[in-house]
Amino acid sequence: MNEQKMFCWQCQETAGNKGCTVCGVCGKTADVAALQDELVYETKRLSQVTTALRKDGKPVDKDINHLVTVNLFITITNANFDADAIKAAIAKTKTMRGKLATKDTKSTKDMVGVLATTDEDIRSLRELITYGLKGLAAYSKHANALMQDDEDVDAFIQRALAATLDDSLSVNDLIALALETGKFGVAGMALLDKANTSAYGNPEITEVDIGVRANPGILISGHDLRDLEMLLEQTAGAGIDVYTDASVPLLSGLQEVSALRRQLRERVVEAEGGVREVQRPDPDDDELRRAACRILQGQALDDRRGGIPRMPPYRRRIRRAKVIEQAKKCPPPTGIESGKIVGGFAHEQVFALAGKVVEAVKSGAIRKFVVMAGCDGRHKSRDYYAEFAKALPKDVVILTAGCAKYKYNKLDLGDIGGIPRVLDAGQCNDSYSLALIALRLKEVFGLDDINKLPLAFNIAWYEQKAVIVLLALLYLGVKNIHLGPTLPAFLSSNVAKVLVENFGIAGIGSVDDDMKLLVG
Numbered sequence: 001m002n003e004q005k006m007f008c009w010q011c012q013e014t015a016g017n018k019g020c021t022v023c024g025v026c027g028k029t030a031d032v033a034a035l036q037d038e039l040v041y042e043t044k045r046l047s048q049v050t051t052a053l054r055k056d057g058k059p060v061d062k063d064i065n066h067l068v069t070v071n072l073f074i075t076i077t078n079a080n081f082d083a084d085a086i087k088a089a090i091a092k093t094k095t096m097r098g099k100l101a102t103k104d105t106k107s108t109k110d111m112v113g114v115l116a117t118t119d120e121d122i123r124s125l126r127e128l129i130t131y132g133l134k135g136l137a138a139y140s141k142h143a144n145a146l147m148q149d150d151e152d153v154d155a156f157i158q159r160a161l162a163a164t165l166d167d168s169l170s171v172n173d174l175i176a177l178a179l180e181t182g183k184f185g186v187a188g189m190a191l192l193d194k195a196n197t198s199a200y201g202n203p204e205i206t207e208v209d210i211g212v213r214a215n216p217g218i219l220i221s222g223h224d225l226r227d228l229e230m231l232l233e234q235t236a237g238a239g240i241d242v243y244t245d246a247s248v249p250l251l252s253g254l255q256e257v258s259a260l261r262r263q264l265r266e267r268v269v270e271a272e273g274g275v276r277e278v279q280r281p282d283p284d285d286d287e288l289r290r291a292a293c294r295i296l297q298g299q300a301l302d303d304r305r306g307g308i309p310r311m312p313p314y315r316r317r318i319r320r321a322k323v324i325e326q327a328k329k330c331p332p333p334t335g336i337e338s339g340k341i342v343g344g345f346a347h348e349q350v351f352a353l354a355g356k357v358v359e360a361v362k363s364g365a366i367r368k369f370v371v372m373a374g375c376d377g378r379h380k381s382r383d384y385y386a387e388f389a390k391a392l393p394k395d396v397v398i399l400t401a402g403c404a405k406y407k408y409n410k411l412d413l414g415d416i417g418g419i420p421r422v423l424d425a426g427q428c429n430d431s432y433s434l435a436l437i438a439l440r441l442k443e444v445f446g447l448d449d450i451n452k453l454p455l456a457f458n459i460a461w462y463e464q465k466a467v468i469v470l471l472a473l474l475y476l477g478v479k480n481i482h483l484g485p486t487l488p489a490f491l492s493s494n495v496a497k498v499l500v501e502n503f504g505i506a507g508i509g510s511v512d513d514d515m516k517l518l519v520g
Protein backbone atom coordinates (compact mmCIF):
# COMPACT_ATOMS: atom_id res chain seq x y z
CA MET A 1 0.00 0.00 0.00
CA ASN A 2 1.26 3.49 -0.86
CA GLU A 3 2.21 5.80 1.96
CA GLN A 4 -0.08 8.82 2.20
CA LYS A 5 1.85 11.93 1.18
CA MET A 6 -0.99 14.36 0.56
CA PHE A 7 -4.75 14.50 0.53
CA CYS A 8 -6.86 16.20 -2.11
CA TRP A 9 -10.35 15.31 -3.30
CA GLN A 10 -11.52 18.60 -4.68
CA CYS A 11 -12.16 17.48 -8.26
CA GLN A 12 -14.05 14.72 -10.03
CA GLU A 13 -10.87 13.00 -11.20
CA THR A 14 -9.60 12.38 -7.68
CA ALA A 15 -7.93 8.97 -7.42
CA GLY A 16 -10.44 6.13 -7.12
CA ASN A 17 -13.13 8.76 -6.45
CA LYS A 18 -11.73 8.80 -2.91
CA GLY A 19 -8.75 11.14 -2.79
CA CYS A 20 -5.32 11.75 -4.29
CA THR A 21 -2.88 10.64 -1.61
CA VAL A 22 0.48 10.14 -3.34
CA CYS A 23 0.35 12.74 -6.11
CA GLY A 24 -2.50 14.34 -7.96
CA VAL A 25 -4.12 12.68 -10.96
CA CYS A 26 -3.85 16.23 -12.33
CA GLY A 27 -0.05 16.19 -11.88
CA LYS A 28 0.04 18.13 -8.60
CA THR A 29 2.94 16.92 -6.46
CA ALA A 30 2.68 16.25 -2.73
CA ASP A 31 4.95 19.25 -2.03
CA VAL A 32 2.72 21.58 -4.03
CA ALA A 33 -0.38 20.07 -2.40
CA ALA A 34 1.07 20.85 1.05
CA LEU A 35 1.81 24.42 -0.01
CA GLN A 36 -1.68 24.85 -1.45
CA ASP A 37 -3.19 23.52 1.80
CA GLU A 38 -1.11 26.02 3.75
CA LEU A 39 -2.14 28.85 1.44
CA VAL A 40 -5.83 28.01 1.87
CA TYR A 41 -5.36 27.86 5.62
CA GLU A 42 -3.51 31.18 5.80
CA THR A 43 -6.15 32.76 3.60
CA LYS A 44 -8.80 31.56 6.03
CA ARG A 45 -6.83 33.07 8.93
CA LEU A 46 -6.52 36.37 7.09
CA SER A 47 -10.26 36.20 6.47
CA GLN A 48 -10.91 35.79 10.20
CA VAL A 49 -9.16 39.12 10.71
CA THR A 50 -10.87 40.96 7.86
CA THR A 51 -14.27 39.63 8.91
CA ALA A 52 -13.67 40.90 12.46
CA LEU A 53 -12.63 44.28 11.07
CA ARG A 54 -15.80 44.55 9.01
CA LYS A 55 -17.86 43.61 12.07
CA ASP A 56 -16.27 46.58 13.83
CA GLY A 57 -17.31 48.79 10.94
CA LYS A 58 -13.79 49.14 9.59
CA PRO A 59 -13.19 49.12 5.83
CA VAL A 60 -11.12 46.40 4.16
CA ASP A 61 -8.90 47.47 1.33
CA LYS A 62 -9.60 46.23 -2.20
CA ASP A 63 -6.04 44.89 -2.42
CA ILE A 64 -6.79 42.52 0.46
CA ASN A 65 -9.97 41.34 -1.25
CA HIS A 66 -7.96 40.68 -4.39
CA LEU A 67 -5.28 38.84 -2.41
CA VAL A 68 -7.93 36.50 -1.01
CA THR A 69 -9.50 35.78 -4.40
CA VAL A 70 -6.13 35.27 -6.11
CA ASN A 71 -5.00 32.92 -3.31
CA LEU A 72 -8.10 30.79 -3.74
CA PHE A 73 -7.77 30.89 -7.51
CA ILE A 74 -4.17 29.62 -7.26
CA THR A 75 -5.44 26.47 -5.54
CA ILE A 76 -8.20 25.45 -7.93
CA THR A 77 -7.56 22.36 -10.00
CA ASN A 78 -4.84 22.86 -12.60
CA ALA A 79 -4.42 26.60 -12.09
CA ASN A 80 -0.95 26.87 -10.55
CA PHE A 81 1.66 24.30 -9.53
CA ASP A 82 4.51 26.78 -9.09
CA ALA A 83 5.91 26.18 -5.58
CA ASP A 84 7.75 29.53 -5.52
CA ALA A 85 4.60 31.40 -6.49
CA ILE A 86 2.62 29.67 -3.75
CA LYS A 87 5.32 30.30 -1.14
CA ALA A 88 5.30 33.98 -2.10
CA ALA A 89 1.51 34.08 -1.75
CA ILE A 90 1.70 32.44 1.70
CA ALA A 91 4.34 34.95 2.84
CA LYS A 92 2.32 37.89 1.54
CA THR A 93 -0.82 36.62 3.25
CA LYS A 94 0.93 36.18 6.57
CA THR A 95 2.48 39.64 6.32
CA MET A 96 -0.90 41.17 5.54
CA ARG A 97 -2.47 39.37 8.44
CA GLY A 98 0.32 40.54 10.74
CA LYS A 99 -0.34 44.13 9.74
CA LEU A 100 -4.09 43.90 10.30
CA ALA A 101 -4.46 41.62 13.32
CA THR A 102 -4.82 43.20 16.71
CA LYS A 103 -4.25 39.91 18.49
CA ASP A 104 -2.76 36.63 17.35
CA THR A 105 -4.77 33.43 17.17
CA LYS A 106 -3.71 29.83 17.44
CA SER A 107 -2.03 28.36 14.39
CA THR A 108 -0.54 24.92 14.14
CA LYS A 109 0.36 22.66 11.26
CA ASP A 110 -2.25 20.21 12.62
CA MET A 111 -4.97 22.60 11.50
CA VAL A 112 -3.85 22.64 7.85
CA GLY A 113 -5.44 20.49 5.14
CA VAL A 114 -8.66 18.61 4.55
CA LEU A 115 -8.02 15.89 7.12
CA ALA A 116 -7.44 18.41 9.92
CA THR A 117 -11.21 18.25 10.45
CA THR A 118 -11.97 14.90 12.03
CA ASP A 119 -15.80 14.82 11.99
CA GLU A 120 -16.61 13.57 8.49
CA ASP A 121 -19.82 15.57 8.04
CA ILE A 122 -18.31 18.84 9.24
CA ARG A 123 -15.28 18.13 7.04
CA SER A 124 -17.51 17.40 4.06
CA LEU A 125 -19.46 20.65 4.48
CA ARG A 126 -16.35 22.73 5.12
CA GLU A 127 -14.83 21.41 1.92
CA LEU A 128 -18.06 21.84 -0.07
CA ILE A 129 -18.12 25.49 1.03
CA THR A 130 -14.39 26.01 0.45
CA TYR A 131 -14.55 24.56 -3.07
CA GLY A 132 -17.61 26.66 -3.87
CA LEU A 133 -15.69 29.71 -2.65
CA LYS A 134 -12.73 28.77 -4.85
CA GLY A 135 -15.04 28.72 -7.87
CA LEU A 136 -16.60 32.01 -6.82
CA ALA A 137 -13.13 33.50 -6.34
CA ALA A 138 -12.15 32.45 -9.86
CA TYR A 139 -15.15 34.29 -11.31
CA SER A 140 -14.52 37.31 -9.08
CA LYS A 141 -10.89 37.46 -10.10
CA HIS A 142 -11.81 37.58 -13.77
CA ALA A 143 -14.33 40.34 -13.06
CA ASN A 144 -11.70 42.21 -11.02
CA ALA A 145 -9.37 42.04 -14.05
CA LEU A 146 -12.01 44.06 -15.91
CA MET A 147 -12.20 46.61 -13.07
CA GLN A 148 -15.44 45.26 -11.60
CA ASP A 149 -15.64 44.57 -7.86
CA ASP A 150 -18.44 43.64 -5.51
CA GLU A 151 -17.56 44.35 -1.88
CA ASP A 152 -20.52 42.24 -0.72
CA VAL A 153 -19.19 39.21 -2.58
CA ASP A 154 -15.69 39.75 -1.19
CA ALA A 155 -16.99 40.23 2.35
CA PHE A 156 -19.00 37.03 2.04
CA ILE A 157 -16.07 35.02 0.66
CA GLN A 158 -14.00 36.07 3.67
CA ARG A 159 -16.79 35.54 6.20
CA ALA A 160 -17.45 32.05 4.86
CA LEU A 161 -13.74 31.18 4.76
CA ALA A 162 -13.44 32.25 8.39
CA ALA A 163 -16.53 30.18 9.25
CA THR A 164 -14.84 27.02 7.99
CA LEU A 165 -12.36 27.41 10.88
CA ASP A 166 -15.11 27.94 13.44
CA ASP A 167 -15.58 24.81 15.56
CA SER A 168 -18.78 26.17 17.11
CA LEU A 169 -20.73 25.80 13.84
CA SER A 170 -23.02 22.77 13.58
CA VAL A 171 -23.87 20.67 10.53
CA ASN A 172 -27.08 22.68 10.11
CA ASP A 173 -25.17 25.97 10.32
CA LEU A 174 -22.82 24.77 7.62
CA ILE A 175 -25.65 23.55 5.38
CA ALA A 176 -27.17 27.03 5.62
CA LEU A 177 -23.78 28.53 4.82
CA ALA A 178 -23.42 26.27 1.77
CA LEU A 179 -26.74 27.59 0.44
CA GLU A 180 -25.66 31.14 1.20
CA THR A 181 -22.52 30.41 -0.79
CA GLY A 182 -24.84 29.60 -3.70
CA LYS A 183 -26.61 32.93 -3.22
CA PHE A 184 -23.30 34.76 -3.54
CA GLY A 185 -22.38 32.45 -6.40
CA VAL A 186 -25.29 33.98 -8.33
CA ALA A 187 -24.01 37.46 -7.39
CA GLY A 188 -20.46 36.54 -8.47
CA MET A 189 -21.63 35.22 -11.82
CA ALA A 190 -23.76 38.34 -12.30
CA LEU A 191 -20.66 40.44 -11.58
CA LEU A 192 -18.60 38.59 -14.17
CA ASP A 193 -21.46 38.76 -16.68
CA LYS A 194 -21.58 42.52 -16.17
CA ALA A 195 -17.78 42.78 -16.46
CA ASN A 196 -17.66 40.74 -19.67
CA THR A 197 -20.67 42.28 -21.38
CA SER A 198 -19.75 45.85 -20.50
CA ALA A 199 -16.21 45.33 -21.79
CA TYR A 200 -16.96 43.17 -24.82
CA GLY A 201 -20.66 43.49 -25.54
CA ASN A 202 -23.42 40.90 -25.28
CA PRO A 203 -22.72 37.59 -27.03
CA GLU A 204 -24.39 37.14 -30.37
CA ILE A 205 -25.19 33.96 -32.22
CA THR A 206 -22.01 33.17 -34.12
CA GLU A 207 -20.52 30.33 -36.10
CA VAL A 208 -16.98 29.55 -34.95
CA ASP A 209 -14.26 27.65 -36.79
CA ILE A 210 -12.87 24.65 -34.89
CA GLY A 211 -10.15 23.64 -37.34
CA VAL A 212 -6.52 24.69 -37.46
CA ARG A 213 -4.91 27.40 -39.54
CA ALA A 214 -1.58 27.81 -41.25
CA ASN A 215 0.31 29.76 -38.56
CA PRO A 216 1.96 28.46 -35.40
CA GLY A 217 -0.50 28.58 -32.51
CA ILE A 218 -0.76 29.55 -28.88
CA LEU A 219 -3.43 27.96 -26.75
CA ILE A 220 -4.93 30.04 -23.97
CA SER A 221 -7.34 28.36 -21.61
CA GLY A 222 -9.58 29.60 -18.86
CA HIS A 223 -12.09 32.38 -18.41
CA ASP A 224 -9.95 35.48 -18.13
CA LEU A 225 -11.12 37.39 -21.18
CA ARG A 226 -8.87 40.34 -20.36
CA ASP A 227 -5.90 37.99 -20.45
CA LEU A 228 -7.05 36.69 -23.81
CA GLU A 229 -7.49 40.20 -25.11
CA MET A 230 -3.97 41.14 -24.00
CA LEU A 231 -2.51 38.06 -25.67
CA LEU A 232 -4.32 38.95 -28.86
CA GLU A 233 -2.98 42.49 -28.75
CA GLN A 234 0.53 41.25 -28.11
CA THR A 235 0.44 38.75 -30.96
CA ALA A 236 -1.08 41.17 -33.49
CA GLY A 237 0.92 40.97 -36.70
CA ALA A 238 3.18 38.25 -35.27
CA GLY A 239 1.92 35.50 -37.58
CA ILE A 240 0.50 33.54 -34.64
CA ASP A 241 -2.98 32.06 -34.31
CA VAL A 242 -4.61 31.95 -30.90
CA TYR A 243 -6.55 28.85 -29.91
CA THR A 244 -9.00 28.84 -27.08
CA ASP A 245 -11.38 26.35 -25.61
CA ALA A 246 -14.28 28.38 -24.34
CA SER A 247 -14.31 31.86 -25.75
CA VAL A 248 -17.43 31.75 -27.84
CA PRO A 249 -19.09 34.47 -25.76
CA LEU A 250 -16.18 36.81 -26.30
CA LEU A 251 -15.90 36.06 -29.97
CA SER A 252 -19.55 36.38 -30.65
CA GLY A 253 -19.79 39.59 -28.68
CA LEU A 254 -17.01 41.27 -30.53
CA GLN A 255 -18.28 42.26 -33.88
CA GLU A 256 -20.13 45.39 -32.89
CA VAL A 257 -17.61 46.59 -30.35
CA SER A 258 -14.56 47.87 -32.20
CA ALA A 259 -12.46 47.47 -35.30
CA LEU A 260 -9.64 46.12 -33.16
CA ARG A 261 -11.82 43.40 -31.71
CA ARG A 262 -13.28 42.60 -35.09
CA GLN A 263 -9.76 41.88 -36.18
CA LEU A 264 -9.10 39.87 -33.03
CA ARG A 265 -12.20 37.82 -33.69
CA GLU A 266 -10.75 36.70 -36.97
CA ARG A 267 -7.60 35.47 -35.28
CA VAL A 268 -9.04 33.15 -32.68
CA VAL A 269 -9.89 29.52 -33.27
CA GLU A 270 -12.02 27.41 -30.96
CA ALA A 271 -9.99 24.35 -29.98
CA GLU A 272 -11.13 20.93 -28.84
CA GLY A 273 -12.19 20.90 -25.22
CA GLY A 274 -9.51 18.66 -23.71
CA VAL A 275 -7.69 21.60 -22.27
CA ARG A 276 -6.82 20.07 -18.94
CA GLU A 277 -4.88 17.40 -20.75
CA VAL A 278 -2.62 20.01 -22.22
CA GLN A 279 -2.08 21.96 -19.02
CA ARG A 280 0.49 19.51 -17.75
CA PRO A 281 4.03 20.92 -17.66
CA ASP A 282 6.27 19.56 -20.38
CA PRO A 283 8.98 17.62 -18.53
CA ASP A 284 11.38 17.84 -21.49
CA ASP A 285 11.53 21.59 -21.71
CA ASP A 286 12.97 23.12 -18.59
CA GLU A 287 12.99 26.68 -19.79
CA LEU A 288 9.34 26.68 -20.69
CA ARG A 289 8.17 24.09 -18.21
CA ARG A 290 6.69 26.72 -15.96
CA ALA A 291 5.70 29.18 -18.60
CA ALA A 292 4.16 27.00 -21.22
CA CYS A 293 3.10 23.55 -22.17
CA ARG A 294 2.63 22.01 -25.52
CA ILE A 295 -0.60 20.91 -27.06
CA LEU A 296 -2.11 19.66 -30.28
CA GLN A 297 0.71 17.29 -31.09
CA GLY A 298 3.20 19.55 -29.37
CA GLN A 299 2.81 22.62 -31.49
CA ALA A 300 0.95 25.22 -29.55
CA LEU A 301 1.56 26.75 -26.18
CA ASP A 302 -0.32 27.89 -23.14
CA ASP A 303 1.15 30.53 -20.86
CA ARG A 304 -1.12 30.03 -17.89
CA ARG A 305 0.84 27.46 -15.98
CA GLY A 306 3.21 28.64 -13.34
CA GLY A 307 2.80 31.66 -11.16
CA ILE A 308 1.04 34.01 -13.54
CA PRO A 309 -1.36 35.24 -10.83
CA ARG A 310 1.41 36.74 -8.72
CA MET A 311 2.93 38.62 -11.63
CA PRO A 312 2.55 42.31 -12.24
CA PRO A 313 1.35 43.16 -15.76
CA TYR A 314 4.80 44.02 -17.15
CA ARG A 315 6.13 40.62 -16.05
CA ARG A 316 3.19 38.89 -17.66
CA ARG A 317 3.94 40.79 -20.82
CA ILE A 318 7.55 39.60 -20.74
CA ARG A 319 6.45 36.04 -20.15
CA ARG A 320 3.92 36.22 -22.96
CA ALA A 321 6.69 37.59 -25.20
CA LYS A 322 8.76 34.48 -24.39
CA VAL A 323 5.86 32.23 -25.24
CA ILE A 324 5.27 34.11 -28.49
CA GLU A 325 8.94 33.70 -29.42
CA GLN A 326 8.73 29.98 -28.63
CA ALA A 327 5.52 29.62 -30.63
CA LYS A 328 7.15 31.25 -33.66
CA LYS A 329 9.68 28.40 -33.70
CA CYS A 330 6.88 25.79 -33.76
CA PRO A 331 5.35 24.42 -36.94
CA PRO A 332 1.63 25.09 -37.42
CA PRO A 333 -0.55 22.67 -35.45
CA THR A 334 -1.82 19.51 -37.09
CA GLY A 335 -5.59 19.45 -37.14
CA ILE A 336 -7.46 16.83 -35.19
CA GLU A 337 -10.84 17.91 -36.50
CA SER A 338 -12.46 20.58 -38.63
CA GLY A 339 -15.79 22.27 -39.07
CA LYS A 340 -17.83 24.93 -37.36
CA ILE A 341 -19.91 25.16 -34.23
CA VAL A 342 -22.54 27.72 -33.31
CA GLY A 343 -22.51 29.54 -29.99
CA GLY A 344 -23.50 32.80 -28.38
CA PHE A 345 -26.90 31.83 -26.94
CA ALA A 346 -26.44 33.87 -23.78
CA HIS A 347 -29.35 35.56 -22.04
CA GLU A 348 -29.89 38.54 -24.34
CA GLN A 349 -29.89 36.39 -27.47
CA VAL A 350 -32.28 33.84 -26.00
CA PHE A 351 -34.53 36.63 -24.68
CA ALA A 352 -34.64 37.93 -28.24
CA LEU A 353 -35.81 34.47 -29.30
CA ALA A 354 -38.20 34.18 -26.35
CA GLY A 355 -41.39 34.64 -28.40
CA LYS A 356 -40.37 31.90 -30.81
CA VAL A 357 -39.30 29.59 -27.97
CA VAL A 358 -42.54 30.11 -26.02
CA GLU A 359 -44.58 29.50 -29.16
CA ALA A 360 -42.66 26.28 -29.84
CA VAL A 361 -43.32 25.08 -26.28
CA LYS A 362 -47.00 25.99 -26.46
CA SER A 363 -47.46 24.25 -29.80
CA GLY A 364 -45.69 21.15 -28.50
CA ALA A 365 -42.85 21.47 -31.02
CA ILE A 366 -40.50 21.69 -28.03
CA ARG A 367 -41.42 19.11 -25.39
CA LYS A 368 -38.66 19.75 -22.96
CA PHE A 369 -35.35 21.47 -22.25
CA VAL A 370 -32.49 19.55 -20.69
CA VAL A 371 -29.69 21.56 -19.10
CA MET A 372 -26.53 19.62 -19.94
CA ALA A 373 -24.07 22.20 -18.66
CA GLY A 374 -20.86 21.70 -16.74
CA CYS A 375 -17.50 20.14 -17.40
CA ASP A 376 -15.71 17.85 -19.77
CA GLY A 377 -12.98 15.42 -18.75
CA ARG A 378 -10.81 12.54 -19.83
CA HIS A 379 -12.65 9.64 -18.34
CA LYS A 380 -14.41 7.26 -20.68
CA SER A 381 -17.45 7.43 -18.41
CA ARG A 382 -18.12 10.90 -19.82
CA ASP A 383 -19.07 9.34 -23.15
CA TYR A 384 -22.39 8.95 -21.37
CA TYR A 385 -23.09 12.61 -22.15
CA ALA A 386 -22.53 12.17 -25.90
CA GLU A 387 -24.77 9.10 -25.86
CA PHE A 388 -27.43 10.88 -23.82
CA ALA A 389 -27.43 13.84 -26.25
CA LYS A 390 -27.70 11.50 -29.24
CA ALA A 391 -30.56 9.57 -27.64
CA LEU A 392 -32.65 12.64 -26.78
CA PRO A 393 -35.95 12.76 -28.69
CA LYS A 394 -35.98 15.28 -31.53
CA ASP A 395 -38.40 17.57 -29.69
CA VAL A 396 -36.00 18.15 -26.80
CA VAL A 397 -33.60 21.11 -26.66
CA ILE A 398 -30.26 21.09 -24.81
CA LEU A 399 -29.32 24.21 -22.86
CA THR A 400 -25.61 24.24 -22.16
CA ALA A 401 -22.70 26.28 -20.82
CA GLY A 402 -19.17 25.23 -19.94
CA CYS A 403 -16.92 22.50 -21.30
CA ALA A 404 -19.47 19.65 -21.14
CA LYS A 405 -20.70 20.67 -24.59
CA TYR A 406 -17.55 19.29 -26.22
CA LYS A 407 -19.08 15.86 -25.84
CA TYR A 408 -21.99 16.66 -28.14
CA ASN A 409 -21.77 20.09 -29.79
CA LYS A 410 -20.44 18.68 -33.05
CA LEU A 411 -23.14 16.05 -33.41
CA ASP A 412 -25.38 18.10 -35.70
CA LEU A 413 -28.51 17.58 -33.65
CA GLY A 414 -30.48 19.87 -35.93
CA ASP A 415 -33.09 22.46 -35.00
CA ILE A 416 -36.74 22.84 -34.13
CA GLY A 417 -38.38 25.42 -36.39
CA GLY A 418 -35.10 27.34 -36.62
CA ILE A 419 -34.26 27.01 -32.91
CA PRO A 420 -31.03 24.96 -32.66
CA ARG A 421 -31.34 21.87 -30.47
CA VAL A 422 -28.14 22.86 -28.67
CA LEU A 423 -28.34 26.36 -27.22
CA ASP A 424 -24.82 27.13 -26.01
CA ALA A 425 -24.58 30.09 -23.63
CA GLY A 426 -20.76 29.92 -23.42
CA GLN A 427 -18.49 29.29 -20.45
CA CYS A 428 -19.48 27.72 -17.14
CA ASN A 429 -19.95 31.15 -15.56
CA ASP A 430 -22.55 31.68 -18.28
CA SER A 431 -24.68 29.18 -16.40
CA TYR A 432 -25.87 32.51 -15.05
CA SER A 433 -27.45 33.00 -18.48
CA LEU A 434 -29.15 29.62 -18.21
CA ALA A 435 -30.55 30.61 -14.81
CA LEU A 436 -31.84 33.91 -16.23
CA ILE A 437 -33.40 32.09 -19.17
CA ALA A 438 -35.13 29.62 -16.82
CA LEU A 439 -36.38 32.46 -14.63
CA ARG A 440 -37.69 34.32 -17.69
CA LEU A 441 -39.51 31.19 -18.92
CA LYS A 442 -41.01 30.74 -15.47
CA GLU A 443 -42.29 34.32 -15.65
CA VAL A 444 -43.60 34.00 -19.21
CA PHE A 445 -45.48 30.80 -18.37
CA GLY A 446 -46.82 32.37 -15.16
CA LEU A 447 -45.41 29.63 -12.92
CA ASP A 448 -44.68 30.00 -9.21
CA ASP A 449 -41.90 27.43 -9.17
CA ILE A 450 -38.95 26.97 -11.51
CA ASN A 451 -39.33 23.20 -11.09
CA LYS A 452 -42.71 23.30 -12.87
CA LEU A 453 -41.00 24.26 -16.14
CA PRO A 454 -40.48 21.55 -18.78
CA LEU A 455 -36.83 21.58 -17.75
CA ALA A 456 -34.51 18.83 -16.49
CA PHE A 457 -30.90 19.05 -15.29
CA ASN A 458 -28.24 16.53 -16.26
CA ILE A 459 -25.01 18.21 -15.26
CA ALA A 460 -21.41 17.07 -15.53
CA TRP A 461 -18.88 18.38 -13.04
CA TYR A 462 -15.13 18.37 -12.82
CA GLU A 463 -13.71 21.16 -10.72
CA GLN A 464 -14.52 23.89 -8.24
CA LYS A 465 -16.19 26.38 -10.57
CA ALA A 466 -18.75 23.67 -11.19
CA VAL A 467 -19.25 23.44 -7.42
CA ILE A 468 -20.25 27.11 -7.19
CA VAL A 469 -22.58 26.68 -10.18
CA LEU A 470 -24.22 23.72 -8.42
CA LEU A 471 -24.62 25.66 -5.16
CA ALA A 472 -26.06 28.60 -7.13
CA LEU A 473 -28.67 26.33 -8.72
CA LEU A 474 -29.60 24.91 -5.32
CA TYR A 475 -29.95 28.43 -3.96
CA LEU A 476 -32.26 29.29 -6.89
CA GLY A 477 -34.49 26.40 -5.83
CA VAL A 478 -33.67 24.00 -8.65
CA LYS A 479 -34.50 20.43 -7.66
CA ASN A 480 -33.72 16.98 -9.03
CA ILE A 481 -30.34 17.80 -10.55
CA HIS A 482 -28.57 14.73 -11.89
CA LEU A 483 -24.85 15.11 -11.33
CA GLY A 484 -22.14 12.97 -12.88
CA PRO A 485 -20.18 11.17 -13.95
CA THR A 486 -19.73 10.49 -10.20
CA LEU A 487 -20.99 12.30 -7.14
CA PRO A 488 -18.23 14.33 -5.42
CA ALA A 489 -15.95 12.24 -3.21
CA PHE A 490 -16.02 15.01 -0.60
CA LEU A 491 -19.72 14.45 0.12
CA SER A 492 -20.03 12.31 3.25
CA SER A 493 -22.92 9.87 3.24
CA ASN A 494 -24.92 12.09 5.60
CA VAL A 495 -24.32 15.25 3.56
CA ALA A 496 -25.18 13.38 0.36
CA LYS A 497 -28.39 12.21 2.10
CA VAL A 498 -29.33 15.81 2.92
CA LEU A 499 -28.81 16.79 -0.72
CA VAL A 500 -30.87 13.83 -1.93
CA GLU A 501 -33.73 14.34 0.53
CA ASN A 502 -33.98 18.14 0.29
CA PHE A 503 -32.97 18.80 -3.29
CA GLY A 504 -33.48 15.50 -5.09
CA ILE A 505 -29.83 15.44 -6.20
CA ALA A 506 -28.98 12.17 -7.90
CA GLY A 507 -26.10 10.61 -9.76
CA ILE A 508 -26.36 9.27 -13.28
CA GLY A 509 -27.35 5.79 -14.36
CA SER A 510 -27.67 4.24 -17.80
CA VAL A 511 -28.68 6.46 -20.72
CA ASP A 512 -31.94 4.54 -21.11
CA ASP A 513 -32.90 4.78 -17.45
CA ASP A 514 -31.99 8.45 -17.21
CA MET A 515 -33.86 9.23 -20.40
CA LYS A 516 -37.02 7.76 -18.84
CA LEU A 517 -36.44 9.72 -15.63
CA LEU A 518 -35.54 13.06 -17.17
CA VAL A 519 -37.53 13.18 -20.38
CA GLY A 520 -40.23 10.57 -19.86
Ligand code: SF4
Binds near residue numbers: 009012028
Ligand atom coordinates in the same frame (compact mmCIF):
# COMPACT_ATOMS: atom_id res chain seq x y z
S1 SF4 B 1 -7.17 18.61 -8.00
FE1 SF4 B 1 -8.16 16.65 -8.41
S2 SF4 B 1 -6.67 15.37 -9.47
FE2 SF4 B 1 -5.58 17.14 -8.59
S3 SF4 B 1 -4.84 16.39 -6.62
FE3 SF4 B 1 -6.82 17.33 -6.23
S4 SF4 B 1 -8.34 15.73 -6.40
FE4 SF4 B 1 -6.43 14.96 -7.30
Ligand code: SF4
Binds near residue numbers: 375376401402461462
Ligand atom coordinates in the same frame (compact mmCIF):
# COMPACT_ATOMS: atom_id res chain seq x y z
S1 SF4 C 1 -16.95 23.99 -17.28
FE1 SF4 C 1 -15.93 22.84 -15.70
S2 SF4 C 1 -13.96 22.20 -16.56
FE2 SF4 C 1 -14.80 23.84 -17.84
S3 SF4 C 1 -13.86 25.69 -16.99
FE3 SF4 C 1 -15.86 25.47 -16.02
S4 SF4 C 1 -15.49 24.35 -14.13
FE4 SF4 C 1 -13.65 24.11 -15.42
